[in-house]
Amino acid sequence: MAFLTVFTQPQLLLLVGLGTFAGVYVGAIPGLSVTMAVSILISFTFSWDVYPAISLMIGIYMGGVYGGSRTAILLNIPGAPSAIATAMDGYPMAKRGEAGQAIGTTTVMSFFGGFIGIGVLALAAPLVSDFALRFQPRDYMLLAVLGILLVGSLSTCSLLKGIFAGAFGIAIGAVGMDPLTFTSRFTFDIPLLRGGISFIAVMIGMFGVSEALLQLHHVNSPRGYRGINVTYPYKERAAGMVRKDDPMVAAIGAVNTVLFQPDGPVGLNTDYTGFMAAYRGARGQASPGICCLIGTGGVGRAIAFGLLALDATELRLVDRDLAKADALAVELSAARPDIHIAVESDASVAARGATGLLNGTPVGMVGYGGTPLPAPAMKGAEWIFDAIYTPVNTPFLTDARSMGLDAISGYELFFFQGVHAWAHFSGLALDEAALRRSLQEASEVA
Amino acid sequence: MSEADQDYDDHHEGTSDATPGGYADARRPGELVFAGVLAAASLFLLWEAYGISGFRALSSPGSVPMATTAVMVITSLIVLVRTARLPKVDGESVSRDILPVSVILLALMLVAYGVLLRPLGFLSTSALFLIVAIKFLSRRSWAFTLSVSVGSLVLIWIIFRLVFTVLMPAGIVPEAQFVQILRDLFSGGAN
Numbered sequence: 001m002a003f004l005t006v007f008t009q010p011q012l013l014l015l016v017g018l019g020t021f022a023g024v025y026v027g028a029i030p031g032l033s034v035t036m037a038v039s040i041l042i043s044f045t046f047s048w049d050v051y052p053a054i055s056l057m058i059g060i061y062m063g064g065v066y067g068g069s070r071t072a073i074l075l076n077i078p079g080a081p082s083a084i085a086t087a088m089d090g091y092p093m094a095k096r097g098e099a100g101q102a103i104g105t106t107t108v109m110s111f112f113g114g115f116i117g118i119g120v121l122a123l124a125a126p127l128v129s130d131f132a133l134r135f136q137p138r139d140y141m142l143l144a145v146l147g148i149l150l151v152g153s154l155s156t157c158s159l160l161k162g163i164f165a166g167a168f169g170i171a172i173g174a175v176g177m178d179p180l181t182f183t184s185r186f187t188f189d190i191p192l193l194r195g196g197i198s199f200i201a202v203m204i205g206m207f208g209v210s211e212a213l214l215q216l217h218h219v220n221s222p223r224g225y226r227g228i229n230v231t232y233p234y235k236e237r238a239a240g241m242v243r244k245d246d247p248m249v250a251a252i253g254a255v256n257t258v259l260f261q262p263d264g265p266v267g268l269n270t271d272y273t274g275f276m277a278a279y280r281g282a283r284g285q286a287s288p289g290i291c292c293l294i295g296t297g298g299v300g301r302a303i304a305f306g307l308l309a310l311d312a313t314e315l316r317l318v319d320r321d322l323a324k325a326d327a328l329a330v331e332l333s334a335a336r337p338d339i340h341i342a343v344e345s346d347a348s349v350a351a352r353g354a355t356g357l358l359n360g361t362p363v364g365m366v367g368y369g370g371t372p373l374p375a376p377a378m379k380g381a382e383w384i385f386d387a388i389y390t391p392v393n394t395p396f397l398t399d400a401r402s403m404g405l406d407a408i409s410g411y412e413l414f415f416f417q418g419v420h421a422w423a424h425f426s427g428l429a430l431d432e433a434a435l436r437r438s439l440q441e442a443s444e445v446a
Numbered sequence: 447m448s449e450a451d452q453d454y455d456d457h458h459e460g461t462s463d464a465t466p467g468g469y470a471d472a473r474r475p476g477e478l479v480f481a482g483v484l485a486a487a488s489l490f491l492l493w494e495a496y497g498i499s500g501f502r503a504l505s506s507p508g509s510v511p512m513a514t515t516a517v518m519v520i521t522s523l524i525v526l527v528r529t530a531r532l533p534k535v536d537g538e539s540v541s542r543d544i545l546p547v548s549v550i551l552l553a554l555m556l557v558a559y560g561v562l563l564r565p566l567g568f569l570s571t572s573a574l575f576l577i578v579a580i581k582f583l584s585r586r587s588w589a590f591t592l593s594v595s596v597g598s599l600v601l602i603w604i605i606f607r608l609v610f611t612v613l614m615p616a617g618i619v620p621e622a623q624f625v626q627i628l629r630d631l632f633s634g635g636a637n
Binding site: 029036040158160161163164167168170171174178180181183184185186188209212213216217 | 484491494495498499507508510511514515517518521522524525528543546548549552553556583605610611
């Protein structure tokens with residue numbers, strides 16, 4: 001059977017694949033139609049065998065019909081007339097950041113749709129051709145009425161405007177010579193218009209140019225964002241790309257909030273101010289005293305600088321990676337030469353005689369478990385802080401509470417870094433109690 | 447952002463034709479004028495369609511154009527009346543939300559592009575348009591402007607002119623010679 005030939009000859013499958021790949025790009029370019037690509041291809045394939053030639057053409061055709069959806073989704077400019085409806089749903093999705101999903105859905109649906117089409121064609125071609133031959137002007141008329149009715153059902157907002165647009169479309173289509181009597185219609189004595197207005201020109205003008213002009217509204221305000229919140233693991237990278245007005249933020253070398261100011265982006269660190277707010281919220285003006293910080297990467301750095309700003313009397317840094325702790329110690333000493341900074345490799349040793357114990361490691365987090373410091377080593381401390389907020393109650397916090405220490409959860413840092421970022425973005429105050437309540441409700445629902 | 451701004455969905459951030467740009471219960475600046483222009487244009491087209499063959503017969507060359515333009519006239523008049531009745535939107539102005547200077551300038555540049563395309567040719571007109579538009583919109587260095595505009599133009603020219611052999615107005619650029627030189631270059635060994 002000729003149908004199976006394709007599957008027995010791998011080079012035919014390869015040609016179909018190649019054709020599809022090229023077809024996607026041809027289809028994506030408005031103005032380059034699939035028909036055009038296939039007819040250009042004839043000059044190449046004219047001397048070929050029939051199977052490879054048809055394989056390549058089928059590939060180009062299938063890819064081209066689908067390819068028009070790419071520009072429709074990403075740019076709101078349908079690459080082919082068949083992709084206009086794709087633009088209506090796909091482009092809004094792309095604007096919401098769901099371009100990948102839109103393209104994926106289109107790909108899968110095109111694939112299945114294409115197969116159904118091929119199936120119908122293979123099985124019903126003789127019947128369809130008989131049917132098509134019997135198509136009368138009356139039937140074309142009914143088809144056109146169906147199209148106009150579809151316009152009405154698609155224009156969800158205003159039926160009147162939908163009907164107007166449909167009629168306007170027909171009027172554009174009528175420009176040129178009447179096909180039966182060769183009377184000029186809407187040509188205004190311009191010779192060029194006698195040939196009619198090409199579909200591609202209308203499509204580029206209506207969709208492409210209007211979209212381009214609409215985009216101009218926002219060209220100098222990048223998406224209209226006031227600023228962004230940066231999270232792990234991009235805080236250090238963001239710090240390198242922005243201006244840092246606060247010397248403390250420059251010293252931390254990590255940024256979690258960026259404000260787009262008229263004179264360029266400014267980096268801020270509300271992890272560090274958030275930690276200070278969390279501490280003050282729990283312990284008021286009391287001094288942090290001698291602090292032992294376990295974990296000196298990421299959030300640990302922000303906490304360390306927060307402790308300096310809170311006037312800790314001594315800071316002991318603990319990290320399995322001593323080089324990292326040493327590097328941070330050097331930076332901290334440079335920022336505050338008056339505070340003694342020590343580096344330890346054993347948490348239990350460093351905790352001896354410390355007033356505050358802080359965890360900046362992921363130990364205790366969901367999926368990690370454990371505690372950074374055994375309970376007996378916490379004896380003699382006054383307060384502890386755990387940067388982890390999932391779960392809100394870690395073993396480290398529970399141990400501390402059962403020993404009667406002031407225990408500050410990482411949830412507080414998480415909460416206040418958001419509150420401070422909001423203040424930077426909006427310049428407005430915020431009802432903290434209300435925010436706490438709605439976060440509580442939201443997490444209960446989740 | 448003032449309070450009035452927030453009432454209406456961020457000024458239709460990145461509005462496209464897929465999402466209608468108007469409001470159901472209010473009239474944006476310029477909307478009434480636009481509806482009026484559409485109604486006037488529809489009336490003109492109806493008159494133009496009547497001029498094709500008049501009311502001679504039901505199936506005359508002018509009957510379909512007349513029917514469609516009549517539909518346009520009726521719908522545009524109803525839209526005009528309805529728009530006129532709506533209250534105006536607060537806090538929006540034509541110069542800021544509908545036709546900012548950049549949009550008008552770019553639209554004029556597009557018209558200029560169409561006018562210059564034939565006398566100057568595709569390559570020179572496009573280069574001029576791209577350089578001016580990119581410099582004006584991006585406000586970045588000349589190196590960036592020139593490399594992006596000339597680079598994309600060369601790419602488009604290669605794809606359309608060389609690969610798909612689409613003919614474009616040559617104008618003042620001796621384009622045919624380029625193509626011939628390139629052809630000679632590639633076929634030099636074969637001949």
